[in-house]
Amino acid sequence: MGKDIFVVQGGGRPRGNTAQLVEAFARGARDAGHAVEVASLLKHEVRGCLGCNACRYGKPCIQKDAFNDLAPRVLGADLVVFASPLYFWTVSSFIKAFIERFYCIAQEDPAPPRGRYERYPVRDSALLMTAADDFFWTFNQAVSYYRFAVVDYIGFNDKGTLLAGGCGDTNGRPRIGETDHLARAYEFGRRVYGSGHAEGGECA
Numbered sequence: 001m002g003k004d005i006f007v008v009q010g011g012g013r014p015r016g017n018t019a020q021l022v023e024a025f026a027r028g029a030r031d032a033g034h035a036v037e038v039a040s041l042l043k044h045e046v047r048g049c050l051g052c053n054a055c056r057y058g059k060p061c062i063q064k065d066a067f068n069d070l071a072p073r074v075l076g077a078d079l080v081v082f083a084s085p086l087y088f089w090t091v092s093s094f095i096k097a098f099i100e101r102f103y104c105i106a107q108e109d110p111a112p113p114r115g116r117y118e119r120y121p122v123r124d125s126a127l128l129m130t131a132a133d134d135f136f137w138t139f140n141q142a143v144s145y146y147r148f149a150v151v152d153y154i155g156f157n158d159k160g161t162l163l164a165g166g167c168g169d170t171n172g173r174p175r176i177g178e179t180d181h182l183a184r185a186y187e188f189g190r191r192v193y194g195s196g197h198a199e200g201g202e203c204a
Contacts, residue, residue, distance in 0.1 A: 002033040006077035010095030017130040017167040017176040028189030041094040048097040055104035086131035125156035134165030
């Protein structure tokens with residue numbers, strides 16, 4: 001049975017490396033029978049959390065931006081995919097702001113699991129990233145943040161990461177098409193809920 005997949009694209013050029021990676025992943029997932037929606041945070045403005053606590057618990061965020069429209073998609077999806085170019089060795093500020101705003105979908109729980117302060121709706125998640133560099137440590141900080149914030153704290157079930165390094169000079173045109181990353185992204189999407197992909201495994 002097909003799954004509902006929601007891809008949050010956080011930054012990058014409209015036809016850049018990250019957009020192409022997302023497109024390949026989505027094509028593979030659709031070919032496997034899943035429904036895929038992509039929301040670009042370049043088009044849907046989501047500001048960072050103000051820490052005002054007005055949203056506690058079950059109330060919408062007081063900020064009048066796109067998050068209140070996108071939150072139901074997070075809650076309705078089987079899989080939430082975070083897609084980002086590498087900015088200053090971590091996820092983009094677009095993705096960081098989007099994750100911060102999960103604060104308003106937290107649920108009060110007197111005994112939250114694993115020592116958390118609160119309980120979050122459990123979904124599957126995955127991370128797609130692109131970068132110009134391709135050192136062994138290029139994505140370390142970004143992956144650490146994703147796993148700590150999204151997987152360990154919020155409690156999403158990690159379905160894997162695809163880390164696409166070596167996508168061309170940051171001042172030049174996108175060159176992801178000269179790598180094997182798009183083929184790998186297609187296969188990741190096609191197999192994310194099927195055989196051939198180790199759940200929680202790294203695809204880099």
